[in-house]
Amino acid sequence: MERCPTCNAKYTGKRICHRCKSDLGLLLDTEQEAGEYLEKAMSAFAEKDFNQMFLHAKRACALQRTPEAARVLACASLLVNKFDMAMNHWSFASHHDK
Numbered sequence: 001m002e003r004c005p006t007c008n009a010k011y012t013g014k015r016i017c018h019r020c021k022s023d024l025g026l027l028l029d030t031e032q033e034a035g036e037y038l039e040k041a042m043s044a045f046a047e048k049d050f051n052q053m054f055l056h057a058k059r060a061c062a063l064q065r066t067p068e069a070a071r072v073l074a075c076a077s078l079l080v081n082k083f084d085m086a087m088n089h090w091s092f093a094s095h096h097d098k
């Protein structure tokens with residue numbers, strides 16, 4: 001997270017937004033959890049366990065659908081022969097990439 005989703009103030013690393021006092025804690029937890037699933041997906045990929053990779057990537061994407069998570073999920077979908085899903089997530093990633 002780079003900015004507060006409520007008021008768009010720059011995120012300073014605190015769990016409460018310094019400007020609007022929004023509680024960012026839950027969001028941070030979600031973000032962190034999504035990151036952990038993404039890491040698990042990548043290590044499953046390294047072990048060529050594509051079903052596990054797919055499951056972890058799907059969880060990461062459900063928590064936080066970033067272009068990065070969508071891309072990992074697209075690759076994982078391909079590897080488990082879910083071609084429609086691969087296409088969906090890949091196009092999401094391409095459209096939302098900076």
Ligand SMILES: [Zn+2]
Pocket residue numbers: 004005006007008009017018019020021022
């Ligand atoms: Zn704020």
